[in-house]
Amino acid sequence: xxxxxxxxxxxxxxxxxxxxxxxxxxxxxxxxxxxxxxxxxxxxxxxxxxxxxxxxxxxxxxxxxxxxxxxxxxxxxxxxxxxxxxxxxxxxxxxxxxxxxxxxxxxxxxxxxxxxxxxxxxxxxxxxxxxxxxxxxxxxxxxxxxxxxxxxxxxxxxxxxxxxxxxxxxxxxxxxxxxxxxxxxxxxxxxxxxxxxxxxxxxxxxxxxxxxxxxxxxxxxxxxxxxxxx
Amino acid sequence: xxxxxxxxxxxxxxxxxxxxxxxxxxxxxxxxxxxxxxxxxxxxxxxxxxxxxxxxxxxxxxxxxxxxxxxxxxxxxxxxxxxxxxxxxxxxxxxxxxxxxxxxxxxxxxxxxxxxxxxxxxxxxxxxxxxxxxxxxxxxxxxxxxxxxxxxxxxxxxxxxxxxxxxxxxxxxxxxxxxxxxxxxxxxxxxxxxxxxxxxxxxxxxxxxxxxxxxxxxxxxxxxxxxxxx
DNA sequence: TGAATAGTGTCTGTTAGACACTATACT
DNA sequence: AGTATAGTGTCTAACAGACACTATTCA
Numbered sequence: 001x002x003x004x005x006x007x008x009x010x011x012x013x014x015x016x017x018x019x020x021x022x023x024x025x026x027x028x029x030x031x032x033x034x035x036x037x038x039x040x041x042x043x044x045x046x047x048x049x050x051x052x053x054x055x056x057x058x059x060x061x062x063x064x065x066x067x068x069x070x071x072x073x074x075x076x077x078x079x080x081x082x083x084x085x086x087x088x089x090x091x092x093x094x095x096x097x098x099x100x101x102x103x104x105x106x107x108x109x110x111x112x113x114x115x116x117x118x119x120x121x122x123x124x125x126x127x128x129x130x131x132x133x134x135x136x137x138x139x140x141x142x143x144x145x146x147x148x149x150x151x152x153x154x155x156x157x158x159x160x161x162x163x164x165x166x167x168x169x170x171x172x173x174x175x176x177x178x179x180x181x182x183x184x185x186x187x188x189x190x191x192x193x194x195x196x197x198x199x200x201x202x203x204x205x206x207x208x209x210x211x212x213x214x215x216x217x218x219x220x221x222x223x224x225x226x227x228x229x230x
Numbered sequence: 231x232x233x234x235x236x237x238x239x240x241x242x243x244x245x246x247x248x249x250x251x252x253x254x255x256x257x258x259x260x261x262x263x264x265x266x267x268x269x270x271x272x273x274x275x276x277x278x279x280x281x282x283x284x285x286x287x288x289x290x291x292x293x294x295x296x297x298x299x300x301x302x303x304x305x306x307x308x309x310x311x312x313x314x315x316x317x318x319x320x321x322x323x324x325x326x327x328x329x330x331x332x333x334x335x336x337x338x339x340x341x342x343x344x345x346x347x348x349x350x351x352x353x354x355x356x357x358x359x360x361x362x363x364x365x366x367x368x369x370x371x372x373x374x375x376x377x378x379x380x381x382x383x384x385x386x387x388x389x390x391x392x393x394x395x396x397x398x399x400x401x402x403x404x405x406x407x408x409x410x411x412x413x414x415x416x417x418x419x420x421x422x423x424x425x426x427x428x429x430x431x432x433x434x435x436x437x438x439x440x441x442x443x444x445x446x447x448x449x450x451x452x453x454x455x456x457x458x459x460x
Numbered sequence: 461t462g463a464a465t466a467g468t469g470t471c472t473g474t475t476a477g478a479c480a481c482t483a484t485a486c487t
Numbered sequence: 488a489g490t491a492t493a494g495t496g497t498c499t500a501a502c503a504g505a506c507a508c509t510a511t512t513c514a
Contacts, residue, residue: 004278006236009313009324048234049313051322056314081311081326083239083279084286092281094239094324096311164466179504181468186503204465205511394493411495412476419475434492435484 007083008093011060012046012132014079014139015069015100017116018156023172024116025136026068026108030129037089038129044136045114046095061098068114075101075155075219079135079142087131099139101155147173151192151220154212160196162207163187192220237313238323241290242276242362244309244369245299245330247346248386253402254346255366256298256338260359267319268359274366275344276325291328298344305331305385305449309365309372317361329369331385377403381422381450384442390426392437393417422450 015026027042045068054060061076076098083094108114117124122137146152153169154161167183187193194213199206213220245256257272275298284290291306306328313324338344347354352367376382383399384391397413417423424443429436443450 005281007239007279007281009237009239049237049322049324051235051237051315054315057311057324078310080308081287081324083326085281085284092279094279094287094311094326096313096324162466179506180466181505182503184467189502201512202465203513204463205467205513207466392493409477409479410493411478414494416476431485432492433486434490435486435494437493 005092008088008091009049010046010093010095011049011057011064011098012044012095012135013061013064013076013098013100014044014136015065015102016119016139016143016156017102017106018104018169018172019116021168021172023119023175025119025124026114027117027124027126027128028068028112028114041129042117042124042126042132043129044097044132057096058098061096061100065100068112069102069106069108074103074106075152077142079139082131082135082138095135097135097139099143101143101152103156103158105158144174146219149222151187151190151212151222154192159211160198160200160209161211162200162209163193164207166193166210186222190220190222235322238318238321239279240276240323240325241279241287241294241328242274242325242365243291243294243306243328243330244274244366245295245332246349246369246373246386247332247336248334248399248402249346251398251402253349253405255349255354256344257347257354257356257358258298258342258344271359272347272354272356273359274327274362287326288328291326291330295330298342299332299336299338304333304336305382307372309369312361312365312368325365327365327369329373331373331382333386333388335388374404376449379452381417381420381442381452384422389441390428390430390439391441392430392439393423394437396423396440416452420450420452 017024017026026045028045030036030038030041030043032039045064047064049057049060050063054063057078058076061078065074065076079097079099081094081096083092085092087093087095108116117126119140122140123133124136128136143152147170153166153173156169156173157165163184166187167178167180170183171177191213193210196209196211198209200209247254247256256275258275260266260268260271260273262269275294277294279287279290280293284293287308288306295304295306309327309329311324311326313322315322317323317325338346347356349370352370353363354366358366373382377400383396383403386399386403387395393414396417397408397410400413401407421443423440426439426441428439430439
């Protein structure tokens with residue numbers, strides 16, 4: 001077996017949540033230090049694969065996630081691998097990018113130094129370390145594409161939720177309004193949610209409460225997309 | 231910077247083509263040798279990232295591809311990363327899986343030892359090295375899913391092609407027949423192909439010849455899927 | 461009773477699929 | 488003329504989107 005120098009291997013996670021009616025991304029600050037790349041800059045949570053502790057890539061991503069947030073098992077999906085000679089000044093490196101969706105009540109420990117940054121267009125305002133700007137764009141593209149034809153936003157709302165809240169989550173992610181009647185028909189006929197039988201009281205007519213449908217467990221697909229006709 | 235032992239980093243490519251009216255996958259034999267894992271077994275073309283020669287992951291995949299086949303630039307797409315402690319007996323390893331589509335006239339040099347294996351269901355008949363059975367399944371799933379809503383099979387036919395040939399490519403990949411009228415309407419209205427103005431003569435009515443539409447360059451998406459109604 | 465949100469009925473345009481039809485070459 | 492394949496016209500079912508309508512609660 002011919003031996004090759006091994007690239008650096010990392011995992012990064014783009015953690016999305018809806019806070020204050022906006023899609024937000026959790027970012028951490030790079031550590032300070034003379035031998036650290038991009039000291040003090042905002043970056044995606046992530047880091048080296050620990051071959052002693054991580055059983056696989058997803059486990060590694062879960063560990064990064066758990067370091068930053070505490071909650072029920074979130075939605076986690078691999079976006080892809082990014083690797084080249086230049087992206088890390090320390091040498092040829094490959095990172096596995098994951099994206100995670102967490103509900104609005106997922107806590108972020110203060111001492112983690114992590115902050116939620118609003119998403120505008122295809123990124124965040126802050127300047128990011130490494131090629132993380134590109135990674136964020138890739139994660140956002142994947143998220144938005146998938147929301148067009150799947151039930152992903154159920155992972156962005158706290159159960160139980162009203163159909164109005166779920167619709168709002170779709171709208172926040174897609175950054176456009178969707179038709180109420182079409183949305184309800186679509187969501188209900190796809191069997192994506194099931195009623196709890198309860199209602200949420202409020203200053204107006206109470207709304208029926210739903211939860212993500214059990215059983216299939218996985219993400220549901222819609223037969224068509226939301227896309228407006230061209 | 232805390233130092234971690236680095237996992238092995240490889241790239242594997244699932245190269246698909248249509249030969250003898252069947253979807254086929256190009257496989258190579260693992261080298262023989264006492265210190266080689268899975269000696270003599272069939273495996274996906276691939277291997278270590280060469281940090282001295284490869285500029286990025288895609289370049290590495292292209293290199294593996296060029297080692298095995300010779301032709302015009304094919305379709306190449308990343309499927310994802312697979313990494314854990316057990317998949318390679320030499321230690322914790324991460325592989326980036328790509329899939330490639332090449333036309334039926336793409337040559338495979340004899341001396342490469344590569345062979346086309348027919349795809350049946352979600353894999354090939356041969357026993358595969360490493361976790362390549364799983365990788366093949368992942369690549370096939372991605373390919374078939376994408377063919378439902380994109381123009382990918384144009385990369386599986388030789389230009390110029392008739393609509394009948396293109397339809398057959400869709401059918402071979404999806405392993406089901408598609409309606410001729412619906413197929414033609416769909417393909418033509420998506421602007422996915424353009425006429426060359428030429429016709430292919432034959433024992434019956436000549437068929438108009440097409441090529442992949444220029445300009446957009448990229449893969450075209452259909453507004454809906456092929457899926458039969460449930 | 462008015463305001464505000466929840467939820468529904470109905471109409472229209474678009475498209476996939478089915479299926480039968482016409483068109484055009486060679487033998 | 489027969490045959491085989493290329494290509495089209497038409498009908499139907501399904502669904503997205505639009506929009507106006509009804510329903511229900513609290514102040």
